[in-house]
Amino acid sequence: PGDTLMKHYLQFKDFRAEEYAYLFERARIIKSRFKNYEKYQPLADRTLAMIFEKASTRTRVSFEAGMYQMGGSVVHLTTGDSQLGRAEPVEDSARVISRMVDIVMIRTFGQDKLNTFAAHSRVPVINGLTNEFHPCQILADLFTYLEHRAPVGARGYDLGCLQGKVVAWVGDGNNMANTWLQAAEILGFTVHVSTPGGYEVDPAVAGISDRACYKVFDNPLEACRGAHLVTTDVWTSMGYEAENEARIKAFADWCVDAEMMAVAQPDALFMHCLPAHRGEEVTAEVIDGPQSVVWDEAENRMHVQKALMEYLLLGRIG
Ligand code: CP
Ligand code: NVA
Numbered sequence: 473p474g475d476t477l478m479k480h481y482l483q484f485k486d487f488r489a490e491e492y493a494y495l496f497e498r499a500r501i502i503k504s505r506f507k508n509y510e511k512y513q514p515l516a517d518r519t520l521a522m523i524f525e526k527a528s529t530r531t532r533v534s535f536e537a538g539m540y541q542m543g544g545s546v547v548h549l550t551t552g553d554s555q556l557g558r559a560e561p562v563e564d565s566a567r568v569i570s571r572m573v574d575i576v577m578i579r580t581f582g583q584d585k586l587n588t589f590a591a592h593s594r595v596p597v598i599n600g601l602t603n604e605f606h607p608c609q610i611l612a613d614l615f616t617y618l619e620h621r622a623p624v625g626a627r628g629y630d631l632g633c634l635q636g637k638v639v640a641w642v643g644d645g646n647n648m649a650n651t652w653l654q655a656a657e658i659l660g661f662t663v664h665v666s667t668p669g670g671y672e673v674d675p676a677v678a679g680i681s682d683r684a685c686y687k688v689f690d691n692p693l694e695a696c697r698g699a700h701l702v703t704t705d706v707w708t709s710m711g712y713e714a715e716n717e718a719r720i721k722a723f724a725d726w727c728v729d730a731e732m733m734a735v736a737q738p739d740a741l742f743m744h745c746l747p748a749h750r751g752e753e754v755t756a757e758v759i760d761g762p763q764s765v766v767w768d769e770a771e772n773r774m775h776v777q778k779a780l781m782e783y784l785l786l787g788r789i790g
Pocket of ligand 2: 601602646648705706710745746747
C-alpha cells in the first residue's frame with residue numbers, strides 16, 4: 473500500500489469504533505472458516521516479520537499459525553539471534569526489514585521503540601506487546617466477550633451492547649490495564665480499576681483524555697461489584713522481574729477469588745491474557761471454573777489477528 477493509505481496498529485486508539493465493528497465481523501467469518509476447514513488464503517506471497525525482544529507463547533503461535541493459514545510466510549527474529557541485540561539502530565532495522573517483508577509485528581520494551589520502528593517502516597507495524605500497551609490482546613478479549621454475550625445481527629456483533637458495561641480490572645496498572653482504558657473510551661464501557669498503592673494506572677501513559685471511562689477503587693472486591701467481566705494479569709510483567717519480591721508483598725490482597733466473582737454479575741465472565749499464576753493473581757477455582765473463558769480468549773488471538781493482518785494488508789473486503 474502507498475504511504476498515505478498505510479495504517480499501523482501501535483495502540484488500541486489507532487482505530488475507531490466503526491473499524492472495530494468491521495474487524496470483529498471479519499474475525500467471526502475467518503474463525504468460522506477455520507472451524508469448517510475451509511481454505512482462506514488471501515495473503516499468499518505475503519511475509520510477516522515477527523520481532524521478539526521478550527518471551528512469548530500465544531503471540532508467536534497465533535501470528536505464525538494465522539499467517540500460514542492465510543497462505544503467507546513468517547520470519548521470526550529475536551534480540552539474541554539478530555543484529556537488534558548488537559545495537560543496530562532501530563531506524564536502520566526498520567528500513568531494512570520493511571523492504572523485504574509486507575508486515576511487521578514487534579514485541580518490545582518501550583512504546584517509543586515501536587513508534588520509531590513504525591516511523592521508518594515502509595509496511596504496517598503491529599504492537600505485539602510493549603511495556604505500555606497490548607492491543608492485540610484486548611482485541612481478542614473484546615471479541616471473546618461479544619462471542620459469549622452479544623447476539624449476531626445482519627452486520628455482525630452489535631458493539632452497542634458494550635455501552636454501559638463494567639469491566640473490573642484487579643491488579644497491576646500495566647500494559648493490559650492501559651489498553652482496557654483506551655478500549656473503554658472508544659467503545660463506551662467503564663473500567664473499575666483496583667491496584668495496590670504505587671501501581672496505579674496513569675491516564676497520561678494510558679493515553680486517554682476522558683477520565684469518565686474508568687473509576688478507581690481501593691478495595692478490589694468493590695471494583696468487582698456488579699461487573700460484567702472480571703479480569704486480571706500477572707503481578708510482575710516482563711521487564712519488571714527485579715521488582716518481583718516487592719510486588720508479591722504489595723499485591724497479596726489482589727487475588728481474584730470466588731468472593732470477588734460472587735459480587736460481580738451472576739453471568740460475569742472471567743478473563744486473563746495468560747500466562748497465569750494460580751494462587752497469585754487468581755485462584756485455581758476461578759481460572760479453572762465455569763465463568764472463566766481464558767482458553768477461548770487465547771484461541772481468539774489467532775482469529776482476530778488474522779482479521780487485523782487482512783485489514784492492514786488488503787483494506788476492507790467487500
Ligand atoms: N497473552 C500473551 O500475549 O501471551 P504470550 O506472552 O504467551 O504471547
Ligand atoms: N502484562 C504482562 C502480559 C503478558 C502477556 C507482561 O507484560 O508481561
